[in-house]
Amino acid sequence: MENLDFLYEIDGETWFIENDRNNLKISYKVKEVLSSVKSVYQQINIIDIYDFGRCLILDGVIQTTELDGYIYNEMLSHVPVITHPHPQDVLIIGGGDCGVANELSKYNFLKKIDMVEIDELVVRECIKYMPSVTGMASYDERINFIFNDGIEYIKDKNAMYDIIIIDSSDPVGPAEDLFKESFYLNAKKCLKPDGILTCQSQSPLFNKDIMARTYKILSKYFAIVKIYVASVPSYPGGFWSFTIASDYFDPDKADISKLADNTRYINREVFHSSFKLPNFIKEIINHV
Ligand code: SAM
Secondary structure: OOOOOOEEEEOOEEEEEEEEEOOEEEEEEEEEEEEEEEOOOOEEEEEEEOOOEEEEEEOOEEEEEOOOHHHHHHHHHHHHHHHOOOOOEEEEEEOOOOHHHHHHOOOOOOOEEEEEEOOHHHHHHHHHHOHHHHOOOOOOOOEEEEEOOHHHHHHOOOOOEEEEEEEOOOOOHHHHHHHOHHHHHHHHHHEEEEEEEEEEOOOOOOOHHHHHHHHHHHHHHOOEEEEEEEEOOOOOOOEEEEEEEEOOOOHHHOOHHHOOOOOOOOOHHHHHHOOOOOHHHHHHHHOO
């Protein structure tokens, strides 16, 4: 077996151990390592894991799995599309597993879907080994892959998009600056004046500082900012947060009748209930 510091042989079985932090290492029994390549940015693996199915792993960290990736991808993409009354042009930043692009392809009224991903190899590997996740992304002509750093891409752009979806990896390595205030400010400029920004804002339990900071920064630049949540078991803690920001459109007033009917997780009830927050998150929001 290849010498990767997150794959271990234990009693004749192969285990993938995600080293989330000193106090938390999560172990998964491996069925098969399907692919292992190193790009200039990161170590990319597609591993078939018992119970979770095929998983994209970057630098030893799970990004998406066949078991639960659709929960995350649907929440990140359908919520802004339904909240905006007339979206046409969408930008995805990151999103290399193409799950968000695949979800967006379900909406015929979207005209252009640009995806700026820093690492072309992630996209190529996912299209090859995870077709159940990439779905329509490599066939839909509205989807344009732009292989570039998302931070650089948006720097000099003004009022180009109705929606920007930030589907980033954790805030380390190439994704670190995707959580910074200067990046959110440029993203706001890149949006049309009535645009909507959505991002994943990490675990409310283990990364509450990041979630709170994201909420605080976006609240400086947008009139309406809301956190919503879902359970994604393959992310540490299982409980995940997303943040949506707009100057005009409130998800509470979204026209839910537009919601695609070929989803596996989100529906009318889930759309609304995902914004009902537990007290500890309300307290975090009230104190930023
Ligand atoms: N759903 C995942 C999660 O929360 O773990 C993230 C999905 S996606 C695989 C994240 C992607 O962001 C990766 O493919 C990575 O290459 C890309 N990425 C990281 N930094 C980036 C940057 N500065 N610009 C564009 N893409 C970036």
